[in-house]
Amino acid sequence: MRVVFMGTPPFAVAMLNAIYQSQHELVGVITAPDRPSGRGRKLNASAVKQRAEELELPILQPQKLKDPDFLSELKAWQADVFVVVAFRMLPEVVWRMPAKGTFNLHASLLPQYRGAAPINWAIVNGERRTGLSTFFIDEKIDTGAIILQSEMEIGPNENAGSLHDRMMPLGGELVVNTLNLIESEQANAISQPSNNSIKEAPKIFKEDLKIDPNRAALEIHNLIRGMSPFPGTWANIKIPGFAGQLKILETRVSESKSTQSPGSLHREAKSLFMATKDYDLEIIELQLQGKKRLKALDFLNGQEIDKNSLIS
Numbered sequence: 001m002r003v004v005f006m007g008t009p010p011f012a013v014a015m016l017n018a019i020y021q022s023q024h025e026l027v028g029v030i031t032a033p034d035r036p037s038g039r040g041r042k043l044n045a046s047a048v049k050q051r052a053e054e055l056e057l058p059i060l061q062p063q064k065l066k067d068p069d070f071l072s073e074l075k076a077w078q079a080d081v082f083v084v085v086a087f088r089m090l091p092e093v094v095w096r097m098p099a100k101g102t103f104n105l106h107a108s109l110l111p112q113y114r115g116a117a118p119i120n121w122a123i124v125n126g127e128r129r130t131g132l133s134t135f136f137i138d139e140k141i142d143t144g145a146i147i148l149q150s151e152m153e154i155g156p157n158e159n160a161g162s163l164h165d166r167m168m169p170l171g172g173e174l175v176v177n178t179l180n181l182i183e184s185e186q187a188n189a190i191s192q193p194s195n196n197s198i199k200e201a202p203k204i205f206k207e208d209l210k211i212d213p214n215r216a217a218l219e220i221h222n223l224i225r226g227m228s229p230f231p232g233t234w235a236n237i238k239i240p241g242f243a244g245q246l247k248i249l250e251t252r253v254s255e256s257k258s259t260q261s262p263g264s265l266h267r268e269a270k271s272l273f274m275a276t277k278d279y280d281l282e283i284i285e286l287q288l289q290g291k292k293r294l295k296a297l298d299f300l301n302g303q304e305i306d307k308n309s310l311i312s
Helices: 010-021 047-054 068-076 118-124 160-183 217-226 296-301
Strands: 002-007 025-030 035-037 042-044 081-085 102-106 129-136 146-153 235-239 242-257 265-268 271-274 279-288
Touching: 002 010, 010 025, 010 047, 010 081, 010 160, 025 047, 081 160, 102 160, 118 129, 118 160, 118 217, 129 160, 146 160, 217 242, 217 279, 271 296, 279 296
Parallel strands: 002 025, 002 081, 081 102
Antiparallel strands: 035 042, 102 129, 129 146, 235 242, 242 279, 265 271, 271 279
C-alpha cells in the first residue's frame, strides 16, 4: 500500500523505520515545523524530519492542518492509508482522506490511559502491565476502534525512559502488522468499551511533579520513576549550606519503617534516606538546583546531613 506517515519525536522514528523496511511504500512524511531551541534559538528539525531526510522521503510541515495548499499536496500523494504516531489531533478532512483509513499507534492498552502521557501515568499508578494499541482515528481523542494490541510487563523499578525505549521496536512491529491486516482486508477493528474504571493519561504539568513526603513510600517511588528521566520530579530541600529545589531521579523503597517525620533526611553508612508516611525511601540519584546530577554516595561525600535536614 501507499502510506503517509505522521509523527514528530524520537519515539515515532522507530515506526517510520519499520514501515520503510516493510513491503509498503512510504510516499511522504508529515511532521511539525522546525522549532527554535537552545541559547541561540536556532531552528531545529524534529527527529522524524531528520530521519525522513536521511531516507530521502518527501516531507510536509504544515502550520495548519486545514490549510488548502497543504490538503492539496497531501491528496496528491494518493495514499491508501495514513499512519499517525505521536503527532497531533487531526481534523476530519485529513483523517477521512485515505480510502483505507487513518490509524494511530498509542502507548497503552486502550481504553486505559487515553491522553498525552500514557507511559508516565501507567508507571505513576503502579501498573505491572501495559502495552501498545493501534486504532482507527475518529472524532474524539484515542477513542477509535482497536485494530491490534500488544502487551508488555513493567518492571518494579523501571522508569519511563526505559519503558519508552523498550516500546519502540514493539511499536514498529505492531504498525507493520496493522498495515498488513488492512491491506488484506482482515482488520476487524473492535469498538472500545466504555466504563467508569478507565484511567486517563493527561498532559503533565509542574504541579504533577511535586514530591509530597506525606504520601506512602511506594507512591512517591512510582511518581519518581514514572517521571524519570524527563520531565523529572522536584521538591524543596533544606540541608546545611543549601536551601532550594532539587530533583530526585532514582529511588528504592526500603524495608525499614520510618521513625522520623515525613520528609526528614538521614544517612546510614553510604546511603541517603527520606522518611515518608510509612517506609523510608532510599534516594539513589539526585540533583540540587544549579548543580550536576549525583549518585547519593557522591552527594554524601561532600555534604553534611543533620537532624534539621528536610525535604518538603
